[in-house]
Amino acid sequence: MTVAVKESRRRKRFRFDKDKAIGLALVTPSILAVMVFVYGFIAWTLRVSLSAWKGLLPDYTFVGLDNFRQLASDPRFHIDVRNTVIFTVVFVGGCLIVGLGTALLLDQGIRAEGFFRSLYLFPMAISFIVTGVVWRWLMNPAQGDRISGLNLLFDKLGLDFLVNTWHATPGWGIAFVAIPAIWQMSGYTMALYLAGLRGVPEALREAARVDGATELQVYRKVVLPLIRPVTLSALIILGHISLKVFDLIVAMAGKQVQLDVPAIYMWTTTFDGFFFGRGAAIGIVLLVSVAVLVVPYLAYTLRQESGQ
Amino acid sequence: MTQTRARAWIYIPLMFLALFYLVPMFVMLDTGFKSFDEVSLRTMWDLPKSLAFDNFVAAWEALSPNVMNSFKIVVPAAILSASLGSINGFVLAKWKFKGANVVFPLLLFGMFIPYQSILIPLVEFMQSVGLSGSIPGLILTHIIYGIPITTLIFRNYFATVPEDLIEAAKIDGAGIWSTYLRVLLPLSIPAFVVVLIWQFTAAWNDFLFAVVLTDNTNWPVTVALNNMAGSQIIAWNVQMAGSFLAALPTLLVYIFLGRYFIRGMMSGALKE
Amino acid sequence: MYRRKGLRLFAVVAAFALIAAACGGGGGETTTTGGEGTGTTAAAASEVEVFSWWTGGGEAAGLEAMIKVFNEKYPNIKFVNSAVAGGAGTNARAVLASRLQANDPPDSWQGHAGWELIGTYVAADQIEPLNFLYDQEGWLDVMPDTLIPLISKDGNIYSVPVNIHRANVLWMNPTVLSDNGISVPTTLDEFFTALDTLKANGMDAPLAMGEQWTSMHLLETIMLASLGADGWNSLWDGTGDWSSAEVTKALENFAKVLDYTNSDASALSWQDAGQLVLDGSAAFNIMGDWQEGFFRELGKTPKTDYDWAPVPGTPGTFQFLSDSFVLAKGAPHRDAAIAWLTVAGSREGQDAFNPVKGSIPARNDGDRSLYGEYLLSAMDDWASNTVVGSLTHGVVANDSWKSEIDTALGLFLSNKDVAAFQDALVAAAAASPNQ
DSSP states (O other): OHHHHHHHHHTHHHHHHHHHHHHHHHHHHHHHHHIIIIIIHHHHHHHHHTBOOOSSSOOOOBOTTHHHHHHHTOHHHHHHHHHHHHHHHHHHHHHHHHHHHHHHHHTTTOTTHHHHHHHHHGGGGSOHHHHHHHHHHHTOOOOGGGOOHHHHHHHHTTOGGGOOOGGGSTTTHHHHHHHHHHHHHHHHHHHHHHHHHHTSOHHHHHHHHHTTOOHHHIIIIIIHHHTHHHHHHHHHHHHHHHHTOOHHHHHHHOSOGGGOOHHHHHHHHHHTTOOHHHHHHHHHHHHHHHHHHHHHHHHHHHHHHHHO | OHHHHHHHHHHHHHHHHHHHHHHHHHHHHHHHTSOGGGOOGGGTTSOOSSOOOHHHHHHHHHHHHHHHHHHHHHHHHHHHHHHHHHHHHHHHHHSOOTTHHHHHHHHHHGGGSOGGGGHHHHHHHHHHTTOTBSHHHHHHHHHHHHHHHHHHHHHHHHHTSOHHHHHHHHHTTOOHHHIIIIIIHHHTHHHHHHHHHHHHHHHHHOOHHHHHHBOTTTOOHHHHHHHHHOSSOOOHHHHHHHHHHHHHHHHHHHHHHHHHHHHHHHTTTTOO | OHHHHHHHHHHHHHHHHHHHHHHHHHHHHHHHHHHHHHHOSTTGGGEEEEEESOOSHHHHHHHHHHHHHHHHHOTTSEEEEEEOOSGGGHHHHHHHHHHHHTTOOOSEEEEETTHHHIIIIITTTOBOOOHHHHHHHTGGGTSOTTTGGGGEETTEEOOEEOEEEESOEEEEOHHHHHHTTOOOOOSHHHHHHHHHHHHHTTOSOOEEOOSHHHHHHHHHHHHHHHHHHHHHHHHHHTOSOTTSHHHHHHHHHHHHHHTTBOTTGGGOOHHHHHHHHHHTSOSEEEOOTHHHHHHHHTTOOBTTTBEEEEOTTOTTEEEEEOEEEOOBTTOTTHHHHHHHHHHHHSHHHHHHHHHHHTOEESSSOOOGGGSOHHHHHHHHHHHHSEEEEOTTTTSSSOHHHHHHHHHHHHHHHHHOOHHHHHHHHHHHHHHSOOO
C-alpha cells in the first residue's frame, strides 16, 4: 500500500488520466462478461426466435416473425399473458401492502423489533424447491370429507368463510399462487420500507407535530411522500420477479395450462416439445416486457442523480 | 397510558403475521418427523406419533456430499462476486470514466434476463472453455450473473459517500487503489454484508444453473434434494426432512445475520 | 485509521478468496480428471456414463440392483450414474438436450421406448440402431412381436426396453364397489352406469384424478376404449383420421368421464389420487401400474384393500410404456455402453431391476417366483394381449406432437369445448407427424 501511495505521488502529473484508465480497466472484465453472457446470449436467442428450429439440433433457417405471429394467435399464450397480469397485480400489490404495513407497525418503537424483522425476512432465504410442496399441501382445494391443508385449519378454527378452492379456482387460480410469493418477498419489501422510514429525519416529524398534526397526518403528509422512491424501486424489483416466476408454479401446481405463465411455456415448449424457435420467441417477448418496465426507470433514476 | 395500550395492541397483528410466516416451516418439520404411513393430506396438522430422527438421518446420508459441494460453490461465488461488485460499484460511483453512466445501466439490465432462455448457449460456452460439469464453471456463472445486482448495491451505497472524502484522499495524493482501500472499502462493510448474504442465498438456492452445468460428482444440495424425490413414489417424510436440512444453512445465515442485512439496507445499500 | 481497517478487511477478504479458490480448484481437479477420462482413449474402456431420471424410490433402488449385476459381469468398467430427477424427466431432458447440442453425449441414456426416442434422437442422428445386439442376444425371441414395431423405425430397433408398465389399469376400492352393489365394469357403458350409481348414492367424484398429466393418461385410455386397438394405432401411423366422427365420440366420452372426477384434481399428484381410492373417498382411479407399487409401499393388501382390472373397454389390450436405454452415436465408451445394454436386456438384469421397481420385465422369460400377485397377472397379459403404446409416456407420438396435444388438453380442461379440442388435435397431427 505504502508503495502504491509513494508511486502515485511520484507520478502526480499523470495520475488523473492514468487512474481513470485503471478504473476502466477494473470494470472491463465485468463489461466483457456481461457482453458475452447477457447480450451475446440475448442475440443468440433473438436469432433462434427468428428461425424455424424445431427438434434437437439447431436449424437457423430464417422465418422472420413467424414465431411471434403464431404466439399472437396462440390461445395458450393468451392465457399466459392474462395470468402474468393477474399474478403481477396481486403479488406486487400484496407485497407492497404487507411490506408497508409491517414496516409501519415495526416503526412504532416496539420491543423485540429485531426478532420480528428477522422472522418476516426469513422466507426469502428458502427456495421454492424446498417449500413448493408444502404450499401445495397447504393450499389443497378439497372441501367436505376430504378437507385438508389451510381449509381444514380454517374449518377447525371456525373460520369457514375463508375456506376456498385456492389455485384450483377456475380462471382466477393464478391469483392464489401469488400468496406463497407474497410470503417469500413481503419481508424483503418490509425491509426496504423500514430502511426508507428510518431515513426520514425525526426533525421533520417533530416539526409537523408542533404544527398540530396528528400521528396519522404526520404519516400521510410527511413520511409517506418521502418514501415514495422506495415504492418505485420495490415495484421494479418485484415486477421483474413476477415476470420471471417459474419454480413456484411448477413446484406447487405442476405444469398445467390453467396456471401457465410465459416462463413455463418457454421451458416446456423448448425442452418437452423441442420447439426451440417458439421458446426463444417467448424469451424475447419476456425480455422486451422487462425492458419496457425497467428502462424508463433506469433512465429516470440516472437523470435524477445527475440533476442533483 | 394510551400510548402503552396502543403499543400492546400492535403485537396482535405482528403475532398473526409471524404465524403466517411460520406455518410452512411447521408443516415441513412436522412431516419430517413422521413415518411414511403417517403422511397423508388429511392428517397434515397432526403431530407425529413419535419424535424419530430417522428421516433426518436418512436425508443427511443422501445429501451430505452435496452439502459440501454447495459450500465449495457458494462460498467462493459469494466472496468473489462481492469483491467484483465492490470494485465495479466504486469505479462507477466515485471514479467515473467517460461513459460510466452508459456502462452502468447496460450492466444492470443483465439482472432481468430470464435464465431459462439462455441455457443452451451457456452450456455450449462452458463446454468450449472446458468448464462444463465442474464446480469452477458454476462459480463463474454465479459470479457473472451476480455482476448486475452486486454492482447495483455497491454503486448505490458508494453514491451516498460524500464527495469530500474522496477529494480529501486525492489531495493526500491517494490514487485509485489507495482511495478504494483506505476510504471506501472500510466504509462499505454494511454493503458487503448485504451482498454476501444476497449472493450466498441466491447461489445456495440455485437449481437451474446447477442442474445443467455440474455433473453428478459436483451437484449442489438443491439438485440432490430434487433427485431424492424421483419421478414416482415419493417418501414425503424423508423429502421434508431433507428440505429442512437443505434450507438450514441459509436459514441460519438469515437468523444470525438478518439484522446486519437490514442494517446494511438501512445504511444505504439496496435503497434503490 | 482508514488505512488499518481497510488493510485488515482486505486481508480477510483476500484470505477467504484464497481458501475459496483452493476449494474451487480442488473441485475443478476432480472434474478435469473426469473430463479427460471422457476425452481420451486411454481410459475409454474403464467407464460407462449412463444418464437417466431414476433418482428416487424403487426406480433408483432397481437401477442400483441392475448396476450390481453389471459390476459383477464387468468388474473392470466403472459405472457412472448420471441421474437427474424432476418433472417426469423434463429437467433430465433439458440437461440431455444441452449436452447433446454441446456435443458431449453420455454413453447411454434413458428414454421411453417408442417415438419419444425415435422422434427426437433418431431424427437428430444421435443414437445407433441396435439390431446387431438383438440378433446377438436373441432378444427377438423373448420379446413380444407386437412390441418390436413400436420401438423401431425403418426396420431399425433403437432401444433396449428394461421394464414394462401397463397404462390401462383401473384401480378400485372393492369395499366401495360391494357396498354399492357394483361389479367390475368391462365396457364403457357399464363404467358410466357404475359411476352414475355411485353418484346417485352420494359420491360426488367416484373417479379420482390428479394433475394435468394424469388427465392425459385418462384421455389415452378412454380413447383406446372408444376406438379399439386398431383405431388407436391408426391415429399415430398416419393412416387414421383425427377429424373423424369416431374421434369426436371418443373425446365426448372423455368429456363425460371428466364429469365424475374430483374438482381439486389439478392440485393432486397421482399418489394423492390413489390415496382417495384407498380411503374410499373415490371408487376408481385410472393410472399406470406404478400405482400398485405405491399401494404396496403403504402396506395394503391386494384384492382386499384394492383391486384392479383393465380400463373398461380395453380388456385384451395391453397399453404399455417402457423405460429403455439407447446407444449414443459417437459414445465416448462404445464398448462399455454395449456391455451395459447387454446387461439391461438380459434376463438377469431385468429380474434384478423389475421386482424392486415394481414393473415386469420386457422379456417374457422372467423368473415368476420374484413377482407379486398383480405383476404376475400383468406378465400373463403382456405375453397374451394385443400390445399398444401409451401417449403420455412417450410410445406413440414424438415429443413435439405430444407437447402440442398436452397444450390442447390443458385448454380443453379449462373450456370443455370438444370441437375446439378436436380441431387442435387435428392441427397438432398435421404439424408434427411421426416421421
